[in-house]
Amino acid sequence: MAEAGGKGWNRRDFVGGAALLALALGIPAAAVKLSRLDPHEAPGPRQIELLREVSQLVIPRTDTPGAGDVGAGEFVALALAHGLEGSRARVNVHKFPELAAWRRSDHSLDHVAWLEHELERRGGMAFLALDGPARAAALGALDADAYAEGVREHPWRTVKGLILTGYYTSQAGGSQELRFELVPGRWDPDLPLKPGDRAWSSDWTAVDFG
Amino acid sequence: MEFDAIVVGSGITGGWAAKELTEAGLKVLMIERGREIRHQQDYVTETKAPWEMPFRGEGDAELYARDYPVQMLNRHFNEYTEGHFVNDAQNPYVTPGGKDFTWFRSYQLGGRSLTWGRQTYRWSDYDFDANRRDGFGTDWPIRYGDIAPWYDKVEDFIGVSGAAEGLAQLPDGRFQPPMALNAVEQHTREAIRQRWPERCLTIGRTANLTQEKEGRSKCQHRSICARGCSFGAYFSTQSSTLPAAQKTGRLTVVTDAVVEAVEHDPVTGRATGVRYLDVKARTRRTVTARLVFLNAGAFNSVHILLNSGIANSSGVLGTHIMDHANTLSAMALMPGFEDRTSFGNRPTGVIVARYRNMEMMDGAGHTRGFSFQGGALQSTWTAGKREAGIGGDYKAKLRSPGMWRMVLVGFAECLPRATNRLTLDRGRKDASGLPVLNIDFEFGKEERAALAQAKADAGEMLTAAGGKVIMGFDRPGAGGTAIHEMGGARMGHDPRTSVLNKWSQAHDVPNLFVTDGAQMSSSACQNPSLTYMALTARACDAAVSMLREGKL
Numbered sequence: 001m002a003e004a005g006g007k008g009w010n011r012r013d014f015v016g017g018a019a020l021l022a023l024a025l026g027i028p029a030a031a032v033k034l035s036r037l038d039p040h041e042a043p044g045p046r047q048i049e050l051l052r053e054v055s056q057l058v059i060p061r062t063d064t065p066g067a068g069d070v071g072a073g074e075f076v077a078l079a080l081a082h083g084l085e086g087s088r089a090r091v092n093v094h095k096f097p098e099l100a101a102w103r104r105s106d107h108s109l110d111h112v113a114w115l116e117h118e119l120e121r122r123g124g125m126a127f128l129a130l131d132g133p134a135r136a137a138a139l140g141a142l143d144a145d146a147y148a149e150g151v152r153e154h155p156w157r158t159v160k161g162l163i164l165t166g167y168y169t170s171q172a173g174g175s176q177e178l179r180f181e182l183v184p185g186r187w188d189p190d191l192p193l194k195p196g197d198r199a200w201s202s203d204w205t206a207v208d209f210g
Numbered sequence: 211m212e213f214d215a216i217v218v219g220s221g222i223t224g225g226w227a228a229k230e231l232t233e234a235g236l237k238v239l240m241i242e243r244g245r246e247i248r249h250q251q252d253y254v255t256e257t258k259a260p261w262e263m264p265f266r267g268e269g270d271a272e273l274y275a276r277d278y279p280v281q282m283l284n285r286h287f288n289e290y291t292e293g294h295f296v297n298d299a300q301n302p303y304v305t306p307g308g309k310d311f312t313w314f315r316s317y318q319l320g321g322r323s324l325t326w327g328r329q330t331y332r333w334s335d336y337d338f339d340a341n342r343r344d345g346f347g348t349d350w351p352i353r354y355g356d357i358a359p360w361y362d363k364v365e366d367f368i369g370v371s372g373a374a375e376g377l378a379q380l381p382d383g384r385f386q387p388p389m390a391l392n393a394v395e396q397h398t399r400e401a402i403r404q405r406w407p408e409r410c411l412t413i414g415r416t417a418n419l420t421q422e423k424e425g426r427s428k429c430q431h432r433s434i435c436a437r438g439c440s441f442g443a444y445f446s447t448q449s450s451t452l453p454a455a456q457k458t459g460r461l462t463v464v465t466d467a468v469v470e471a472v473e474h475d476p477v478t479g480r481a482t483g484v485r486y487l488d489v490k491a492r493t494r495r496t497v498t499a500r501l502v503f504l505n506a507g508a509f510n511s512v513h514i515l516l517n518s519g520i521a522n523s524s525g526v527l528g529t530h531i532m533d534h535a536n537t538l539s540a541m542a543l544m545p546g547f548e549d550r551t552s553f554g555n556r557p558t559g560v561i562v563a564r565y566r567n568m569e570m571m572d573g574a575g576h577t578r579g580f581s582f583q584g585g586a587l588q589s590t591w592t593a594g595k596r597e598a599g600i601g602g603d604y605k606a607k608l609r610s611p612g613m614w615r616m617v618l619v620g621f622a623e624c625l626p627r628a629t630n631r632l633t634l635d636r637g638r639k640d641a642s643g644l645p646v647l648n649i650d651f652e653f654g655k656e657e658r659a660a661l662a663q664a665k666a667d668a669g670e671m672l673t674a675a676g677g678k679v680i681m682g683f684d685r686p687g688a689g690g691t692a693i694h695e696m697g698g699a700r701m702g703h704d705p706r707t708s709v710l711n712k713w714s715q716a717h718d719v720p721n722l723f724v725t726d727g728a729q730m731s732s733s734a735c736q737n738p739s740l741t742y743m744a745l746t747a748r749a750c751d752a753a754v755s756m757l758r759e760g761k762l
Binding site: 012013057058059060062075077081082083085086087136139140143144146149157160161165166169170171173175177178180182183184185186187188189190191192193194195196198199200201202203204205206207208209210 | 257259260265266267268270272273391392393430432434548551552553555556581585587588589590591592593595597599600602604609615617640
């Protein structure tokens with residue numbers, strides 16, 4: 001477990017799955033104890049790094065931290081293990097035969113392995129071996145495919161959705177990049193909105209239905 | 211220990227029964243099947259931020275799929291509130307093949323008063339006269355005049371904010387000041403009224419305080435009510451009726467106690483008490499009282515009666531169950547308000563009151579009412595999930611509030627049908643050893659017709675307000691979706707065709723009262739909780755009078 005504080009865990013140390021995942025991701029063990037995650041399917045340190053880098057490209061550091069900075073990559077790994085954003089649904093291989101190769105034992109998609117493959121395919125070499133502009137180009141191409149006209153479902157949409165969740169529900173994303181007020185104390189029904197005014201991450205109706 | 215009255219259930223109506231009966235001088239035992247939740251002390255997630263939650267407020271989808279497959283569909287269910295809903299795996303019920311019913315339940319002190327949507331509407335004589343008028347179901351033995359003073363009493367006590375509009379179909383109540391419409395809603399109200407003077411969009415009438423009352427603070431506009439509110443700013447058993455009942459010194463509360471049956475003396479025809487399972491001790495106990503009030507929630511009160519084998523000489527016990535048919539009738543983008551926003555989280559939306567099948571029967575294929583609830587909102591970061599983009603520009607775009615959108619969700623009245631019914635599945639037992647409930651329910655052509663008209667109307671209204679409609683549906687969600695399940699022990703004039711009389715009193719068992727949703731003979735299209743509360747207060751008053759006059 002010496003590596004846990006660094007780039008995630010060492011797969012050989014993986015015992016009991018949940019506790020280790022918790023340590024690697026820096027979250028309470030209670031949060032992951034129920035996971036069906038097969039130890040052999042847990043993301044390795046390279047994949048955790050990939051998720052962190054990809055998160056940072058989606059939401060880069062500006063005057064506030066980026067998504068990779070705040071642990072969105074680790075959150076994505078946890079969320080994928082627990083099926084958030086519908087990520088443990090069975091892959092429809094009739095509709096998406098190209099995904100068949102990336103199925104887990106429960107027939108859901110191994111999103112991280114798939115993502116690694118797709119980025120390598122677009123970048124011409126392993127994503128982490130690419131330089132910054134090439135990484136952005138590969139990810140941009142994948143994003144364009146996922147949101148192309150007529151495309152309704154795409155694994156990248158799932159991963160990107162989880163990156164956004166990981167970022168905007170973090171303290172920095174929720175309360176620095178956006179604004180957060182748990183106890184507004186009043187209701188102002190009609191205010192001017194000026195350019196540069198930040199949205200409220202604590203507007204729960206907007207989060208749920210926006 | 212001898213009690214004057216036993217109240218089964220501690221939710222919205224159980225709390226009212228306990229308050230009214232104890233304040234009338236009775237010694238009351240309130241029995242709750244779930245755990246104790248103490249006001250202000252046990253709302254454990256109330257002040258948590260998303261980053262303090264293991265799954266950031268979204269919750270463990272894997273856990274939910276396994277243990278909460280129904281509850282997770284509830285609008286108010288999330289990682290903060292999951293402890294306020296039942297574990298479906300541990301609390302089974304069955305539905306016949308092809309007929310879903312999403313039964314949302316909260317087994318705990320306070321019941322669903324902790325998790326309810328707080329919408330608070332009076333019913334009118336369009337509603338109490340509906341069954342007589344078109345012949346579906348059995349005629350209500352009461353009219354608006356019978357319940358109006360009890361609406362006054364309940365509203366005064368619980369605190370309801372709303373705007374008086376003078377509508378016959380949605381009578382005004384005793385309101386605290388309304389919460390305001392936002393800019394888009396105000397514009398839409400005016401645009402609708404200009405084209406259809408009979409259609410009124412108004413702020414949702416909600417049991418959230420806009421003024422302090424009796425030790426309860428006014429609403430802080432957090433809109434996270436279902437976590438529990440230490441301000442006591444919305445009506446719940448804990449914030450409101452329970453302290454009032456406890457103040458009398460005549461209330462005993464037992465939690466973790468599942469009532470199995472009403473005990474009954476076949477010679478006198480009277481209820482003698484109830485039998486319950488002490489969940490922690492795993493023992494059965496019997497308690498006696500002169501009066502029994504069932505307030506276990508519509509379907510659970512019926513479950514208890516079916517399991518008791520009483521109050522069913524009519525044979526209609528369990529039949530004519532209802533829920534509102536609802537769906538997202540229209541969603542529209544609302545351009546022109548890009549420079550407007552709001553601050554705070556208003557814990558209510560808007561409503562468009564019923565306007566069909568009133569003086570004129572103008573419903574297309576249906577004879578009852580529908581209304582809309584909804585509101586206008588600006589999107590936030592979650593909109594980014596639907597949008598292409600990565601990088602700095604994408605981040606910058608998500609920083610600002612997004613486009614205004616407005617939604618109207620149609621709620622259509624559900625006809626009472628004998629075929630929609632609850633029965634016991636004697637082949638399957640729950641954790642307490644009771645046969646589980648079989649919920650056989652489906653909407654019919656009338657509800658589908660109403661929702662089809664609702665979709666068309668909603669689209670027209672939002673278009674008239676300058677909106678661009680982007681989606682709308684006319685198929686109802688599964689039964690139970692509206693969380694207004696009701697009926698099964700309907701009120702009526704005739705003991706041969708109804709379970710309860712006009713005092714919510716069992717025709718067959720004079721000292722047994724059922725004052726939750728089970729008593730309903732029709733569904734109206736308004737949220738029903740206020741009517742349950744008013745009928746409970748009215749039944750308590752009647753029961754106490756009968757007791758004093760020696761009639762019970």
